[in-house]
Amino acid sequence: MKINIELMGALVDYLPASEKGQSVLTLNDESTIADLLNHLKIKRRVSVAVNGDEEKGLEHVLSDGDDVLIFTVISGG
């Protein structure tokens, strides 16, 4: 299945620079958020929103065509 991902902030570094934090990935059907993060080699704590709904857990099962936003919660500055 194909998943549209967008990585926010410093997470852009998990994709090639040319992609500027956005990509379409092909994953096995029934892949979870955990599988997706594994695929991207993201080990740090992140928050994930799927199709605009925030805070999906690692066990959430993705569907073909999902829009997935991966971000970190940092404040201050």
Place this chain on the structure above:
Amino acid sequence: MSYGYTGKILHVNLTTSEIKVEEPDEQFYRTYMGGSAMGMYYVLKETPAGAEALSPENVLALCTGVVTGTPISGQSRLTSVAKSPLTGCIGDAQGGGYFPAEMKFSGFDAVILKGKSPKPVYLWMHHGEAELKDAAHLWGMTTGDAEDKLKEELEDKRIEVLQIGPAGENLVRFAALISMSNRANGRTGMGAVMGSKNLKAVVVRGKQKPSIADPEKFKELQKLAKTNLEPTGMDSFGKYGTPEVTSPQNKSGGLPTYNFNSGTFDKHEEINGITLYNEHLRGHEKDEQNRFGRDTCFSCSIKCKRVSQIDEGPFKTDAKYGGPEYETLATFGSYCGISNMDAIIHANALCNMYGMDTISCGATISWAMECWAEGKITAEDTGGIELEYGSAEAMVKMTEMIAIQEGFGKILAEGSQKASEIIGRGTEDYLITSKGQEAPAHMPQVKRSLSVIYAANPFGADHESSEHDPAYKAYPERMEQIGLTNPQERLALNEEIMRFAMVTQHLSSAVDSLSVCAFIFGASFQLYDADNLVEVVNAVTGWDTDMTEILAVGERRLNMLRAFNSREGIGRESDTLPKKMFKRPLEGGRSDGYVLDEKEWEAALEDYYRLCDWNVETGHPSLNKLESLGLGWVVAENQALSQVVS
């Protein structure tokens, strides 16, 4: 033998030139721990009620914490406390770099400054001694020039300098204290307080490293920095700095734009942290920005500071003046509708050169731009400068004019609230201030707990006084360490969110009293968590504190700030938010239509007061709360306070 702290507090009377050293006992250090709480102790003891902020009577306390100067990330911070000339309430500002550690090495934990010198002077604290020296030749110098001159005349390149620039000398109400020419105790106008005392700088140098009670445990905690680096993502935070949050803020509808009228800026990518790193940091032309475009504080492995350099053109910038943080990118950028990164870098440098708070400066200019857009301010007021949204030239010009109090800059140097009182014509409708301090770049319409924190915080709107709403859900294990176990839905504004606000405010207050870095120690994204903070304090000092005690130090500090305001007769009536946040829905992006409900907000404010044990009608802390925190003496010694607390 004292561990962590030197045991010496320097007292300087600038009127008489008298310098004394006080040696408080261990219990004093354990009660206040340094920084903001320690500073408040002296302010409440020695500043008379009703003292004017720019008068000799206003005591300015500069305090490190009990762990400052130990070789671990995030400990080199110093807090400045005094009555604020911007708000008329208590003022409080933290800064980092190398000065705080060096002040500890010079042999003193804090310096308490009162009076006013008859002539410009600087304070030279070195190797356990202190003296006042003539500063007439430094007065009027920019921070970079003054620091160079001091290094030359003291014949030591390794001195550290905390100084005011011309803006502080000119009493710009949001003037800052600057060290290294690029680190700032930015907010609430502490630079103007120092300027009003004819004190140009505090210069420090020494070799007295603090002793550590449990070196083995301390070593373990040092090693944890490496272990935690990747899992916390603090390696990326170091690489891109605070500017990394710019586009994520925009995505969530929370990047203040057009003076807080929108939470979305269409040109956010041009002013975000990735663009800053790739295209503007020093060394980027040769892909060497990782080496030449980043800087750090004493003993901190994160290296999150920015260094930018512009070699030519109207926005030419010397690298010694650092590089913009997120707040600065927002206040000179999206607040003003400006996407010219070079202009923002240059404005940031001007603020560091002249010594001004980038947040209040940028936000005062954005307020003026909204007034211009609404036809309330014209070329007649500005002397011909077209203060249009998006005009980088006007923004930079105005920044310069504010620093030297020239033309319209003289009015804006009062801060936007006082400027609106001077101009009238309904300009107060566009203010984004709480207690007269301009709102920083986190929007209460999006992060609802801030709607009460900004309003009720004793020193005005502030974004580093508590954790922000998304952190509650995002970091459950860390929140549990401070007793928060019930995360709420986004945009909730209820009693639990108020509990979250208050408890994280207590932790922030402890962080600002221990005077450690809020990006290194905290209950969310930080390198070390709150439990680690307790461990660091114990390993350094040999004490057996726990989370309850550390949070109590924070609560004590918050109540001391609040008591100062109460003593001045300032209570609930000043706990307000900008009118537009209740009246004008945000435009565009994810926060399109967001507006705060006044009744819901008032109910939350009253929940917050109840949780704090402050009187719901007056906003003053209860006598019971003050006494339970060991602050009965504040009431006993201040008649004006005893009249309003019960």
